[in-house]
Amino acid sequence: MGKIRVGILGAGGIAAVHASILQRDERVEIVAVADMVEAAAKKLATTIGEHVVCGDSVVSLIDAGVDTVYVTTPNRTHLQPVLTCLKNSINVFCEKPMATSVAEGEQILKAACDSKAVYNLGMSRxxxxxxxxxxxxxxxxxxxxxxxxxxxxxxxxxxxxxxxxxxxxxxxxxxxxxxxxxxxxxxxxxxxxxxxxxxxxxxxxxxxxxxxxxxxxxxxxxxxxxxxxxxxxxxxxxxxxxxxxxxxxxxxxxxxxxxxxxxxxxxxxxxxxxxHDEKGGYVRENQLFIDALVNDSEPPVPVEQAQRLxxxxxxxxxxxxxxxxxxxxxxxxxxxx
The missing domain is CATH 3.30.360.10 (Dihydrodipicolinate Reductase; domain 2)
Incomplete structure (x- = not known):
């Protein structure tokens, strides 16, 4: 099996935390970064090496050939990129929250159950x-x-x-x-x-x-x-x-x-x-998520638990x-x- 090809959507502070951890995992290749603010995407891409800046959307990341997307955008913007990924059989690590309404969560739950891809909610604590x-x-x-x-x-x-x-x-x-x-x-x-x-x-x-x-x-x-x-x-x-x-x-x-x-x-x-990334659980949750992708096992916080929360x-x-x-x-x- 080749490396997990990761794209990062959203280039803020938490994206940098995840990128730094993933960069140290030999099973992972960070392929591209996308953000509505191009300067933010370029800054993150520069800090983690020679990686491509791919526009401002999840579609641009999928077009770059990723098989997994980290959604680290603001809370109210999680729904559409997550649904797009699941529809296209792209694995998703979504930072909390899953959604900001029960109805949106139900859409994600259904999409995850219908998809071949893995969904995980980032709950580092x-x-x-x-x-x-x-x-x-x-x-x-x-x-x-x-x-x-x-x-x-x-x-x-x-x-x-x-x-x-x-x-x-x-x-x-x-x-x-x-x-x-x-x-x-x-x-x-x-x-x-x-x-x-x-x-x-x-x-x-x-x-x-x-x-x-x-x-x-x-x-x-x-x-x-x-x-x-x-x-x-x-x-x-x-x-x-x-x-x-x-x-x-x-x-x-x-x-x-x-x-x-x-x-x-x-x-x-x-x-x-x-x-802080180890003390706060970020290292462990990323390790378990990548483990799930590599071993075809359950992710640390699967979609059913995400919707329950x-x-x-x-x-x-x-x-x-x-x-x-x-x-x-x-x-x-x-x-x-």
């Missing part, structure tokens, strides 16, 4: 060392979660400025809190119900302050607080889990502290000095706006199967 450590503890039975609290306070409405524009992001939950929402089912299993209270604390255009209660099929419960306006004070991202005389807490993706039980030694892991975000917004509890298990059966 799953593969951060801190969260992989938690996953191993739970899967091994060393930590049995009874309840949890997830917190995110980031001043995203200020930095960068475009994150305050829901016309670009689809809403704060699609841009930022999507990572924490994705971790819920990844770590704790299927969500049963959810109830969200939210408000516009400072934003003139969207909900920016969320308090959410989740119940799970396993019987555990989780609360989540997410604020778009409370600054960047460290740690602005935290997971706390409570088990049988056991507790675990993270400080962003920098460290984990696990107390396994009474009269037992507290365990801790530190990741602060690791390169897309539906979850829509349900959180619905709960907040209509002031009601959502039976998520029923919704997923009805809309995803």
């Amino acid at each position: 799953r593969f951060a060392h801190a969260h992989q450590y938690i996953k191993k503890l739970i899967d091994s039975g060393r930590l049995e979660p009874f309840s949890a609290h997830v917190r995110l306070n980031r001043g995203e409405l200020l930095n960068p400025a475009w994150t305050a524009d829901p016309d670009q992001t689809g809403g704060f939950l699609y841009e930022t809190t999507i990572h924490q929402l994705d971790l819920l089912e990844y770590l704790f299993g299927p969500i049963k119900t959810l109830r969200c209270e939210a408000c516009q604390a400072i934003s003139d255009s969207e909900l920016d302050n969320f308090a959410i209660l989740f119940t799970f099929e396993s019987g555990m419960v989780c609360t989540m607080m997410s604020s778009a306006h409370s600054g960047w004070s460290f740690p602005f991202e935290r997971v706390e889990i409570f088990g049988r005389y056991a507790t675990l807490e993270t400080q962003e993706i920098e460290s984990v502290r696990f107390s396994p039980g009474l009269n037992q030694k507290i365990e801790s892991e530190e990741y602060r000095l690791l390169p 897309n539906l979850l975000i829509a349900c959180v917004y619905e709960s907040a706006r209509e002031q009601k509890e959502i039976d998520f298990s029923t919704r997923t059966r009805e809309m995803i199967g």
